[in-house]
Amino acid sequence: MNRKYLAGIAAASILTLSLTACGGSRGGGDAAAEGEGGSNEGAKIGVAMPTQQSERWIADGENVKSQLEELGYEVDLQFANDDIPTQVSQIENMINGGVKALVIASIDGTTLTSVLDQAESQDIPVIAYDRLINESETVDYYTTFDNEEVGVQQATSLLTGLGVLDAEGNETGEEGPFDVELFAGSPDDNNATFFWNGAMKTLQPYLDSGVLRVPSGQTDFEQAAILRWLPDTAQDRMEDLLTVGGGERLEGVLSPYDGLSIGIISALTSGGYSADELPVVTGQDAEVGSMKSIIAGEQYSTIFKDVRELGKQAVTMVDALMKGEEPEVNDTETYDNGVKVVPSYLLESEIVTVDNYEAALVETGYYTEDELK
């Protein structure tokens, strides 16, 4: 880690959770040291997003871009079509194009080490956006949601939908047994394990006591994981699960992402479940397609992560670094990327069902009522 900016930011590092002493920090110090209107004013910032196949990432990219532009920065925003070599070369081009900071939502958190070495050699600070970048020293800050809590919320909403928990999260005494199947996210996305661990921590007591049963017996992350979060892969797996489970009617499916939920519901529908006998299916991201499904009574729940807030947080971090200041963080323990614990700012998420979507999504201006029709 290049430490040449440490002196420049020393004055700003009295923040409670400053990690300056153990991690160092790059970027922005030079400009600050150069005095008023340092060279980072109007600097170009690279924003690398994984895909445009999912609405949330389009919204993330646009939020970060527009908020940076409002502060006077120039933005190079790229989407990588979920292709790792594309993302690597996009980041290389950003570095060659003179960006002063990088905001990266990785596809595979372990594949960026060598391109990030190039960023390091040019003192370009790197902020991991939503997904942790693993095995690299060159990731300075991370902003995301409390990902384990997202998994807890997914499992909690499954239990609520089944009637095992009531709306306040208290046990109802309902003993089942309920037959459920479990899905996990992409194994190369660090978040997927956090979601899974949070969910399994919540479900395990009910699996142990027999309130929940998994007809396929597939309760390991590796068995449940869906590479690249692809809806079609989830649909195929759900079709397979319907044939191996011994014909039991499923009452619940733990799904970690709305795109997967849509694939899962398609498989269930073509496997003979009518709309009113669909199992309780969870999700994540409050994407429009799933919100419509929730309102129509198909998908049961999703987890709302306000990406406007996530974008704001990333932009605040970039702006601080560009001004030679230390970004604020609120977690310095959870996100170990294999090389270092990355100082993080974690945001909160919320369970959304048909009962609270208006308050959570419409009244907050995230969607208009019309968009959800």
Ligand code: BGC
């Ligand atoms: C994000 C989720 C999203 C998933 C699939 C994860 O890294 O945190 O919000 O559902 O990727 O795009």
